Amino acid sequence: MSVLKQALHEGSFVCVLEIIPRQSSSSFSALEQIIQRGHLAGWPLFPSFSDRVGARCDLSPLEGAAALEDPSSSVLHFSGKDRERTDLLFYLESMKARGLNQLLLLSGDRLLGHHPGQSPIRYLESVSALQIARAHYPDWLLGAVLNPFKYREEEGCAQYLKAQKKLLAGADFLTLQLGFDAAKHLEAQNWMHTQADAKPMLACVMQLTYKRATALNDVPGIVITESMRGVLYRELRVSSAYAGTRSLERLALQIVGLQLMGYAGVHVSGVHTLDELMALEKIINRHLGSISSLTDWMVRWQASWEMPEAPKIRFTPDSGGWQMGQSHVSATxxxxxxxxxxxxxxxxxxxxxxxxxxxxxxxxxxxxxxxxxxxxxxxxxxxxxxxxxxxxxxxxxxxxxxxxxxxxxxxxxxxxxxxxxxxxxxxxxxxxxxxxxxxxxxxxxxxxxxxxxxxxxxxxxxxxxxxxxxxxxxxxxxx
Known part of the structure; x- marks a missing residue:
């Protein structure tokens, strides 16, 4: 049984650290320090190498994991964009040859340069990829992605219906898309509890700064509202140090809240050095010692987004507010x-x-x-x-x-x-x-x-x- 699979099976809260594998000796040196420490606030920590999210010159997840002294605990991503079955089979064989058996399968965001009016580009979607991987390696740990941050009935229900297919196709766990709407985190967790064979879920988190919020505008499926941007901008106007402290506080607070909601762990992005990890851990421990309930956490989470003269924070788009259970649409x-x-x-x-x-x-x-x-x-x-x-x-x-x-x-x-x-x-x-x-x-x-x-x-x-x-x-x- 893989290391992460064992931790999930035992019900341990886990941290998966996402890494974009890049050709930089300094970044891998910093990563090795984090991996050697092996935990965040006492929770086991696992490296996770993303696939085809950055520049074309980035390393593959296999190359990224190979740079570690011990890559066996690594979770590799496989993005289906511009790929077919044969590409996945080759990838699986390469993983097996390196003793790796933990895989997150996703269809992938729009491929750079893909324009629908031109030659079509094929995406091996995650449901099919899960079926293929599970048929070849029944004992591997396989995961898929769910995006619950949807605010119209059609797109929200379609996400959950497809997630059911992912579970049927062999997913051992689901990782949520990056999001900040606690109501949607609870919605996804409640949905999973209704499934006949419920699986553990991880939630993707990131220290959200104004600069990152601006960059994430171009990332499909991530919802950052104008009121959220307004708070981040006001914090930055005070000082960059103040903004950094506030955003790190929110990241730690969100992780604690997700544990209280019953998530099996978090998928952390944007932490690159051991110093950043230690600073985050210090704040997490402080919150763990002072928050006794999810109700208490909700009050603190809302307060963490308050700024003088800033409008009340909204995590939902102004033109959409659908929640699970609401049913209004029908076919024309x-x-x-x-x-x-x-x-x-x-x-x-x-x-x-x-x-x-x-x-x-x-x-x-x-x-x-x-x-x-x-x-x-x-x-x-x-x-x-x-x-x-x-x-x-x-x-x-x-x-x-x-x-x-x-x-x-x-x-x-x-x-x-x-x-x-x-x-x-x-x-x-x-x-x-x-x-x-x-x-x-x-x-x-x-x-x-x-x-x-x-x-x-x-x-x-x-x-x-x-x-x-x-x-x-x-x-x-x-x-």
Missing amino acids: HRELLRYTLLARVHRLLFSGIGRLSKAFGWSVTRPFWKDAIAAHTMHTIERAIKRPLVGCDTCGTCRLHDTLYICPETCPKGLANGPCGGTYLNRCEFGDRECVHSVKYRIAKSANQLPLLAQTLIPCIEAKDRHRSSWPKWFRKDD
């Missing part, structure tokens, strides 16, 4: 009509029941369609019909019946199992459209199909299958 007449018609066509042609479906199946499985020219002709016909209707990219294995006839290829990342964490008030991370998974949620809700979004694990599309007709596969399962 047009959305529901489209779903109904396409579902009917699907049953008529692809159910394998009835004369029309049997005749269609017989016609598309004739041996001559395997000829290259004939296969290309069928592919062209399917694309010509389905692209105007649903945005089809003829991926070779049609998943429309599992996605409420919202084609996954209309998501810029090609995600089929649910949304990424980068949406904001239902808008796609790319900013040019509503998230297709929000539309899918409305249809599923109105058509009584929500279990489909929580229980049907849709496999990834293999690279070799793309750009060919999916029709023969429906009727010839061994194709």
Whole structure:
């Protein structure tokens, strides 16, 4: 059993320290000092190496872990952006060769230079990656990410529905996206308690300064409101030392609060030296000795964001305040009509029941369609019909019946199992459209199909299958 897995199994509160692996001997020297200490406020501390979040010249998580004297306790990230199954399998084999067996799988933020109107870039989404990793290494510690900081019903519920898929696919734990809204932290924890097989959750935290808040504006899925920025700016106007002290106090206070909420640990970002760790630990110990309840903590957390003449702090966007349990939206007449018609066509042609479906199946499985020219002709016909209707990219294995006839290829990342964490008030991370998974949620809700979004694990599309007709596969399962 891996070290972190053992700690989670025993119910120990843990700290995972996120590191962006960079080619700097000084940064690795500082990191080694932290790892050798091995704990924060008595809680076991584990290094975690991020993947594809910084510059292209950054090291891979494997290279980052290899720089440690003892990398065995490391948690490696695997980002699915611009990757396929073969990339993950190679990554898993490389980990095994180095004796590493703790992995956090995520689809990844928008790849630098990815523009939807140009050539598509594929993302191996976390649900599929979890299935693949779990099938090959059943005993490894595997984690995934949940972003509960959503303030519209569609995007919030879609996040939790996809998180259920991640648990079904084999996740041993979930790590939350970086966030500061305690109400959403409690919401996520309450949601996990309702699951049949509840898993431990870690919450991502960071010392939030005005400079970092400005930089995080460009990071999808992280919510920092204007009132939060206003407080950080006022603190900085007093002095940089004052702002630094206040932000470190809040980080320590947030960690203590998350433990009181029942989180299994924290995923700490932005701590780079042993001195920073020790300063944080000192404040944590002070709070641990003086806070006796979550109610007491809530009062202190709210007070930690107060500044003279500053507006009352709000952690929710002005234009969105959805919370778990609220249910107001439904599919439009047009959305529901489209779903109904396409579902009917699907049953008529692809159910394998009835004369029309049997005749269609017989016609598309004739041996001559395997000829290259004939296969290309069928592919062209399917694309010509389905692209105007649903945005089809003829991926070779049609998943429309599992996605409420919202084609996954209309998501810029090609995600089929649910949304990424980068949406904001239902808008796609790319900013040019509503998230297709929000539309899918409305249809599923109105058509009584929500279990489909929580229980049907849709496999990834293999690279070799793309750009060919999916029709023969429906009727010839061994194709």
